[in-house]
Every structure is written in structure tokens, then in C-alpha cells.
Amino acid sequence: MDERTFPRRFASLAEIFRFTAEFFVREAIGQQHRFAVDFAIEELFTNMVKYNPGNPDGIRIALERREGEVQVRLTDSSAEPFDVTAAPEADTRGTVEERPIGKLGLHLVKKLVDDIGYRHENGASTVTFIKKLE
């Protein structure tokens, strides 16, 4: 397993994507799977940045290659509970005028990954998702 902690800011994304790129090369995982993994990490990471700015700690990201899949875990050390798996489905219909700005991130994450779970334990929020390598 590869695990690192990243500063709680959008500017960390470049370093996070280097982290996933290096992991994919080292584990010989096809680059075609990286889009979904990077996308899900970005949406979950930036949610933690936006909605918990007061926590001075960084956000821990762990990548693990398992049989036929990659498991990714993001941990926010001290956060109010927010179950990302319970987020309502986004309404993707409607005209340009009717469409709200935003609200698409978690909807798209659920479309791109194969499983996603959430737990809140000892004050920490952890989101885990699986991307199958098929």
C-alpha cells in the first residue's frame, strides 16, 4: 500500500496526480483506469478541503493494488460526519437555464467507481472506493 498526506488545499492536486501516476506505473496498472481514480480522488479531496477548512491537518490518501482492482482510501482526521454515499442523485436533465452550477461531483464519482463506502470513527471521516481493473 502507498500512503501519503497532502496539504488541505486545491494546489495539492498536482502532487496527488503525480502520486497516483507513479503508483500506476509501479503496479503496472493500465493508464486507461487512471481517469476514474484521479477524478474520484479529486472530487472527494476537494470536498474535504471546501467543507472542512478549519482542520489544520492534511488529508491522507492510501492506494492499494488488490486482485483485479485498486482500492483508494481518503481520511480526514477530524471532521463532522458527511456520508458521501447518501448524497442525493443529481438531476442531469433540464435546459441550460435550469441546470444548477455544481452538485455533480459525487454523482459522477458514483458513476465512475465500482463501490464506495463511508465511515465516521473517532472523529475521523474515511471514504473508501474501489475501481475494478477490467
Place this chain on the structure above:
Amino acid sequence: MFDIKLGDQGEIIMTGRFDASQAERAQAFLDDVARPRMVDLAGLDYISSAGLAVLLRVQKRLIPSGKGLKLVNVNPHIRDIFKFSGFDQIFEVEAAGKG
């Protein structure tokens, strides 16, 4: 690395990775776009929901005056994102390798 610029034909060219850290810069560039344009995404490898929000803001501004942005040379990953978000219904989207 993300870049956004105007091409020789007046099209908007986006390249690289359009993530949340680039949204402010892209929005500032696109806020100066006063008329419908083609957006060439041939060199765009990645877009997140922050990038979608930027595109939607521009489309909301342009559509009332007629046409909006037309997104061309869209790679399969980004085409999936447009489809799952319903953007293929509110933007004219053309896949890579067409036309």
C-alpha cells in the same frame, strides 16, 4: 499542466488537465469570451466537476443570445463525463476523430 488560449481560427483551445486548481484561471479567460465559439479539446486529457462548472457558467451566459460553446475533439473519458452529467444535452459535443 493546463493551458487555455485562442487558436488562429478564433477557437478556444484547452490542453492538459482541467482540475479544481485551474478553474479560476479558466473562468477568468472565458469571462472575456463574448460570442459563441468552438472549444477544441483534442489536447485535454482530464476534466473534473470544477471544470464542468466553469463551462456551464459560460454556456448560461451565451445561450440566451443564441448559440453557446461547441465542444469538439472530445476524448472518450471526457465524453463519458459529459454524458453522465447530461452536458451532451446542453452543449453541442463532437467526439475526437470526427469532422
